[in-house]
Amino acid sequence: MSVIECKGLTKAFGGTKALDNFSCKIEGNTITGLIGRNGAGKTTLLKIIAGYLQQTTGEITVFSERPFNDLTVSANVIFVHDQLNLPTALNLKEILDVMASFYQNWDRELAQRLFDYFSLHPMQYYNGLSKGMKSTFNMIVGLAARTPLTLFDEPTTGMDAAVRKDFYRALLKDYIAYPRTIILSSHHLDEIEDLLEDILLMQRGQMLLHMSVTDLKEWAVGLEGRTVAVKEWTKNREVIFSKNGGLDQTYVVVRNDFTAAELQKVKLAGIKTLPVSSSDLCVYLTSKTKGGIDDVFNKG
Amino acid sequence: MSLTKVSLAEVVKKQYIYKLHAYTQVFLSLIILQVIAILFSLNGSGMMGSGGGMIDLEVHYYSADIVVAFTMLWGFITAILITTKAYRNDDFILVTNRISSNLSNVLFLLTASLIGGITANLSSFLLKIIISIFKSDFYIDSPADIVTVMDLFVGSGATVLYIFLFSALGYLVGILVQLNRVFAVVLPVVFVGGLILDGMRGDAGVIAAVFKFFFAESSFTLFLIKGICTLVLLFLAAFGLSNRMEVKP
Amino acid sequence: MALNLDGAKPIYLQISEWLENEILNGHFVSDQKIYSQYQLADIFNINPATAAKGLNILAEEQILYKKRGLGMFVTSNAKEMIVSKRKNQTLKRLVQEIVIEAERLKVSKDELIEMINITIMRRAGE
Numbered sequence: 001m002s003v004i005e006c007k008g009l010t011k012a013f014g015g016t017k018a019l020d021n022f023s024c025k026i027e028g029n030t031i032t033g034l035i036g037r038n039g040a041g042k043t044t045l046l047k048i049i050a051g052y053l054q055q056t057t058g059e060i061t062v063f064s065e066r067p068f069n070d071l072t073v074s075a076n077v078i079f080v081h082d083q084l085n086l087p088t089a090l091n092l093k094e095i096l097d098v099m100a101s102f103y104q105n106w107d108r109e110l111a112q113r114l115f116d117y118f119s120l121h122p123m124q125y126y127n128g129l130s131k132g133m134k135s136t137f138n139m140i141v142g143l144a145a146r147t148p149l150t151l152f153d154e155p156t157t158g159m160d161a162a163v164r165k166d167f168y169r170a171l172l173k174d175y176i177a178y179p180r181t182i183i184l185s186s187h188h189l190d191e192i193e194d195l196l197e198d199i200l201l202m203q204r205g206q207m208l209l210h211m212s213v214t215d216l217k218e219w220a221v222g223l224e225g226r227t228v229a230v231k232e233w234t235k236n237r238e239v240i241f242s243k244n245g246g247l248d249q250t251y252v253v254v255r256n257d258f259t260a261a262e263l264q265k266v267k268l269a270g271i272k273t274l275p276v277s278s279s280d281l282c283v284y285l286t287s288k289t290k291g292g293i294d295d296v297f298n299k300g
Numbered sequence: 301m302s303l304t305k306v307s308l309a310e311v312v313k314k315q316y317i318y319k320l321h322a323y324t325q326v327f328l329s330l331i332i333l334q335v336i337a338i339l340f341s342l343n344g345s346g347m348m349g350s351g352g353g354m355i356d357l358e359v360h361y362y363s364a365d366i367v368v369a370f371t372m373l374w375g376f377i378t379a380i381l382i383t384t385k386a387y388r389n390d391d392f393i394l395v396t397n398r399i400s401s402n403l404s405n406v407l408f409l410l411t412a413s414l415i416g417g418i419t420a421n422l423s424s425f426l427l428k429i430i431i432s433i434f435k436s437d438f439y440i441d442s443p444a445d446i447v448t449v450m451d452l453f454v455g456s457g458a459t460v461l462y463i464f465l466f467s468a469l470g471y472l473v474g475i476l477v478q479l480n481r482v483f484a485v486v487l488p489v490v491f492v493g494g495l496i497l498d499g500m501r502g503d504a505g506v507i508a509a510v511f512k513f514f515f516a517e518s519s520f521t522l523f524l525i526k527g528i529c530t531l532v533l534l535f536l537a538a539f540g541l542s543n544r545m546e547v548k549p
Numbered sequence: 550m551a552l553n554l555d556g557a558k559p560i561y562l563q564i565s566e567w568l569e570n571e572i573l574n575g576h577f578v579s580d581q582k583i584y585s586q587y588q589l590a591d592i593f594n595i596n597p598a599t600a601a602k603g604l605n606i607l608a609e610e611q612i613l614y615k616k617r618g619l620g621m622f623v624t625s626n627a628k629e630m631i632v633s634k635r636k637n638q639t640l641k642r643l644v645q646e647i648v649i650e651a652e653r654l655k656v657s658k659d660e661l662i663e664m665i666n667i668t669i670m671r672r673a674g675e
Contacts, residue, residue: 102394
């Protein structure tokens with residue numbers, strides 16, 4: 001069953017379209033990575049899913065309901081982001097108590113254990129926390145709420161590497177124990193890709209790719225070898241990225257539609273076939289030029 | 301994972317309890333304001349003196365009117381305060397929709413008005429005690445003030461209604477300002493401008509008429525009906541305007 | 550547990566190879582229940598769906614068999630199947646890569662065979 005269905009979703013702010021005819025389906029009990037450059041529309045999408053914003057045109061259903069102003073959606077979705085508004089008059093312990101009273105699946109024990117593990121102090125106030133500590137507290141809220149749909153928008157902002165690692169581990173362990181639908185937006189695809197089942201790549205308010213992480217790894221292939229030989233194999237193919245390296249050497253990323261026999265021939269032609277990492281591929285796909293930043297410096 | 305079902309009433313109740321707890325600063329400001337108002341009241345609201353020969357007579361009038369006026373203003377400002385983003389967005393990390401958020405706000409404002417109205421009314425007793433002990437040689441209760449329990453109820457009820465009316469107005473003003481910042485300038489200008497215009501022309505304008513509509517009503521029942529109808533209209537307008545409002549940082 | 554997460558080989562293939570090694574090492578015997586996708590996900594810190602893909606490869610190759618609601622179990626001749634598969638596929642592929650590299654380096658056929666012989670003798674001597 002699809003938990004989220006979007007059809008032709010458009011959201012305009014003034015003249016600019018943050019979402020432009022966006023369509024997708026998110027299946028239940030998956031962890032989906034929402035990837036894209038800054039301004040691709042990730043946060044806008046999450047806000048519409050959470051019922052914070054209303055789309056300009058198009059349709060969206062979450063648990064078969066329209067999310068804007070819907071109590072069922074609100075009760076079953078938690079949206080954690082780095083500008084979270086938490087009551088300023090309550091200390092951390094009291095905030096957790098309030099959360100527990102609102103979210104029926106709230107796991108008090110998990111919240112407490114994480115709270116202690118990350119050395120948060122119950123009498124502290126949210127506004128007094130550092131950026132990284134705020135993110136850590138948000139993460140505890142997002143995990144302990146255990147809502148059927150959990151949205152994390154850039155959850156690791158300000159966290160140090162060790163805490164990020166702990167967070168990914170905690171997320172995975174809780175997901176294994178209580179499978180649910182999780183969407184995770186992040187700039188660190190290389191850090192999260194092993195956690196993910198699906199990747200949703202966005203660009204300029206539209207969906208560029210939506211597929212499983214394992215498929216994405218085989219979706220493209222890098223060919224490296226002598227320029228003439230590589231050109232021969234890539235001339236009729238969609239080039240995603242190309243770079244000249246060294247003397248007469250070229251590295252080209254193309255769609256991986258080679259047959260096994262073709263790949264064999266490629267290898268025999270002295271061309272190395274290299275897998276393309278998901279995060280590199282996402283960068284290549286969303287960059288405006290085929291050569292990336294190098295093109296800026298290559299005049300003519 | 302199975303879906304959680306919630307009812308509007310249940311959510312409103314939880315939000316109300318949460319708000320009583322989270323907005324305690326509002327009540328702290330009430331206490332401070334009322335203490336200040338009582339101190340102001342000690343100056344007396346009127347004075348009359350006469351003397352001759354051996355006798356020197358000074359009569360001071362005291363009333364808790366300033367406390368009530370301050371509390372009304374407090375209700376107005378509190379209502380504006382809870383429509384600001386910092387408060388409104390707090391609801392959205394919890395389970396909410398715009399209706400439940402508005403309803404729990406109304407319940408909170410009603411509670412605040414009840415507490416504010418009753419304490420403002422009771423402050424007149426405190427004032428009497430302070431004056432009779434510290435300020436005067438002779439203390440005379442004015443005949444109108446001789447209080448029966450019934451009077452106290454009616455008086456408190458009226459005060460509560462006034463404060464609630466002011467907070468309903470504040471709530472609508474707050475929502476308008478949230479909708480468009482322009483109102484933050486337009487509304488005060490229209491209000492103060494209206495007062496000045498009335499003063500210049502020397503006759504009672506719209507604002508004075510509005511005040512007269514409520515304050516000059518001698519029948520308590522009629523006053524109650526007028527007040528409640530106005531409340532409903534104010535809140536309905538605020539609900540309608542805020543129901544499409546988006547959550548923005 | 551060491552997976553080469555940045556490596557060239559997809560993780561689900563690494564999972565299935567790791568499971569094959571566990572069977573070859575005798576950690577799992579015939580008709581024994583093997584790790585579930587969730588246990589694998591926990592062990593290797595990966596998404597359960599990826600782990601399931603690794604298990605499914607072995608199920609398709611009939612190295613594992615499914616019992617509804619109980620999980621996956623090791624087939625009776627799993628060991629032999631793995632050994633023959635690796636001979637036919639993995640070893641052939643590795644040999645091919647060695648030959649290509651040798652061509653690139655202009656290593657003659659005899660030289661290459663000599664290198665293999667030396668390696669075999671060294672390991673025998675260890």
